[in-house]
Amino acid sequence: MANYKVNLRSGSGAYGGWYNVQSDDISAVALADGWFVNYVSGATPASTSSSLGGWPTSGSAAWVDNENVPDGGHRVPSSTTWVQLLITGPANTNFDLDGYSNGPSGRFVEWRLNGGTSQNIEEGTNESVVNFSGTIDGSGEALLEYREGAGSSGTGYASAIRITEVLGPEVTTTDTLQPGESFTLTATNYASAPVSPATFTDSEGSTITVAVTISGSGPYTAVGTMPTLAEAVTAGTSLLFGDVTIELST
Secondary structure: OOOEEEOOOOOOOOOOOEEEOOOOOOOOEEOOOOOOEEEEEOOOOEEEEEOOOOOOOOOHOOOOOOOOOOOOOOEEEEOEEEEEEEEEEOOOOOEEEEEEEEOOOOOOEEEOOOOOOOEEEEOOOOOOEEEEEEOOOOOEEEEEEEOOOOOOOOEEEEEEEEEEEEEEEEEEOOOOOOOOOEEEEEEEEOOOOOOEEEEEEEEEOOOOEEEEEEOOOOOEEEEEEOOOOHHHHHOOOOOOOEEEEEEEEE
């Protein structure tokens, strides 16, 4: 599962396995695989800091695995103004997002994703993170925002984010799906074992279901036999033509 770790600090510093986004980056910063991050013009951080400490990280923040990353951060402007970080990626893709704030204890940073319910994180623990699940919309965008959180005793900082792509279930086969012949399917990215039957839909919208036997523990294997021509006629189902989409439910 692909993940992209973004370092928010002053100056340059693309450390091993990390991408660097500076506080004035309002043009898209390329991550990988069609993912980009940049601040929205007019909603950028107030300033930066390069001496926040915060190493070593631990617990849920252990993914911040380079000692230079938590040493800096982008300063939030105020409790009423959101900093806006635009995430661009493949349209309609699900993802998880972790955000790490670092700075003096007693200071809070409030985060939210796509305008949803916000999470308020206290700095200074070296292990506190916010966690969101979101979706890149049909236009290929998602919006992460942060600001000074309720109860904060002073300026807070955003130090790092991690974007983890969540792949949807997929069923594939290398077989040609001929009438009366057996086939083997491979089901990947399923949270639990799929169940019989398999549903086949061709490019004309014709659909048939075929009983399959499921095995494995992820990826899963499904084995079955396509109906013969006589069986298809008897059942009153259409034959499949052209490209075929295969689905298994859970």
